[in-house]
Amino acid sequence: MDTVLELIALAKHFPTHRAVDGLSIRIARGEFFSLIGPSGCGKTTTLRLIAGFENPTSGEIMLDGKPVAALKPYQRDVTTVFQNYALFPHLTVAQNIAFGLQRRANQTRASIAEKVTRILDLVQLSGKEDRLPNQISGGERQRVALARSLVLEPKVLLLDEPLSALDPKLRRQMRLELKLIQRRVGIAFLFITHDQEEALSMSDQMAVMNQGRLEQTGTPEAVYRTPATKFVAEFLGDVNWLRGAGVRPEAVRLSRQRPLDVAHSTVGTVETRTFLGNCIHVVAKLEDGSHCIAELPQQHCDFEPGESVHVWWHSYDEFRL
Ligand SMILES: Nc1ncnc2c1ncn2[C@@H]1O[C@H](COP(=O)(O)OP(=O)(O)OP(=O)(O)O)[C@@H](O)[C@H]1O
Ligand SMILES: [Mg+2]
Known part of the structure; x- marks a missing residue:
């Protein structure tokens, strides 16, 4: 397997709580991987450890074969799409997307403009680049947040419940769009959700988490049809x-x-x-x-x-x- 991200016995123990308790996961290049589990099971903490916003108590994170657990967030080749999108309200769609690129070295104006144009086309927002975030719909804001992270061409894109702010119908529609975008860019997605249908319908591989630990990893069909534990069986349906x-x-x-x-x-x-x-x-x-x-x-x-x-x-x- 061509592994792009590997978590090795990763743990994060807070003084009163073992949020992540020895998690080992491998994600292949180009894969859509979902991490699913009930509220409080440690999904966001896992994502924050990978992004570098938290330091692990023990364990290691390998990104493209190199240990990154000791690196600062900006030294890691991963980007994050947050649940609330965190767009800059006073910047246009195009400016929001270009923001991260402008802070990177070796980026000319022309190359930034070209990348922004390409990504706008990919997420189907061409023609809306001059609008402000409050002049576009919720689903469009979601796509701007996605574009802003994708344009940086990370090795892995981390997504923390990115669809949860959308209404149910749009949410279902965005599932398909997100999956198509992932296929087109070929970047590995680590998608966090507590929604079974989302994980089952979008993932190449999924991992079910419970109380900081991994219960089972596999294809959606395998995990649904042959659950390894009673917890997995009952959590998925x-x-x-x-x-x-x-x-x-x-x-x-x-x-x-x-x-x-x-x-x-x-x-x-x-x-x-x-x-x-x-x-x-x-x-x-x-x-x-x-x-x-x-x-x-x-x-x-x-x-x-x-x-x-x-x-x-x-x-x-x-x-x-
Ligand atoms: N800074 C912290 N200090 C102490 N405990 C924390 C801290 N951050 C998270 N926790 C605890 O760790 C556990 C896991 O939290 P986490 O946010 O990772 O859960 P989650 O799986 O993302 O849940 P949700 O689906 O509700 O977002 C929770 O019990 C939470 O209260
Ligand atoms: Mg969370």
């Missing part, structure tokens, strides 16, 4: 614990007839049936008193509350933890 195995709601099937494969089935009674637009959400009470959630395509769901049903699933859809 609903899980039905059926006959000692875990089954996701979308893998649960209901039928009136007894299924052939009785080893992967049980019986229950439909309690609620809720129309969700893209699917129907059914809660069934099982023989043992537990509840099972099923998400069924519309055409496969004419079950009514009170009805007895067989609940079944395919063995390949279960995981055991």
Whole structure:
């Protein structure tokens, strides 16, 4: 693997709290890598350690094969997109983007102008370069923040919940845009979020964190379908614990007839049936008193509350933890 960023047993212990507690992660060149976990699990602290805003208690950070944990932030070839964007309100879009370049040595006016033009095109803000931040939309401000960091051509771009200030619809749209921009620039992104859907839909690789430690790393599909721990299974979505195995709601099937494969089935009674637009959400009470959630395509769901049903699933859809 062509590693661009490696965290080796990285730890940050505050007097009263072990925010990061022995984290080891490898990120490949050009990869979209998400770090996901619940509030307070140490995501922002990890990012601040990489950027150099915090000093680690122990461990090392290797950037392109060189140790950087002892370097100052400006000596590290990483840039950060913050949650609140932190744009300069009195500078135009173009001036905001050029700001970091102007402070670097060896940059001529012409080369700065050329880079700014190229990046404006990349984030689709050409024509809006002379506006002030309060004269563009939230999604556009987000893209300025991104452009301002990308124009510095870092080895790794760090993003701390960059979409959380946007409304849900724009947020979904920006997921796709961000991913496309990442592919076009080919820079490794370390994307921090506590949103499962975001991490699952955008990442090449993702790492799930819990209380300062790593629970699992892998592709979104691997982590979702074969979670290594109960924590990962339940953090990434609903899980039905059926006959000692875990089954996701979308893998649960209901039928009136007894299924052939009785080893992967049980019986229950439909309690609620809720129309969700893209699917129907059914809660069934099982023989043992537990509840099972099923998400069924519309055409496969004419079950009514009170009805007895067989609940079944395919063995390949279960995981055991
Ligand atoms: N300077 C500090 N001093 C003491 N404790 C701190 C400090 N900074 C962070 N912490 C604690 O470390 C833990 C991890 O914080 P961090 O900000 O990294 O969490 P997070 O995963 O980014 O959470 P969120 O999703 O809410 O942003 C929290 O319990 C926090 O209170
Ligand atoms: Mg945070």
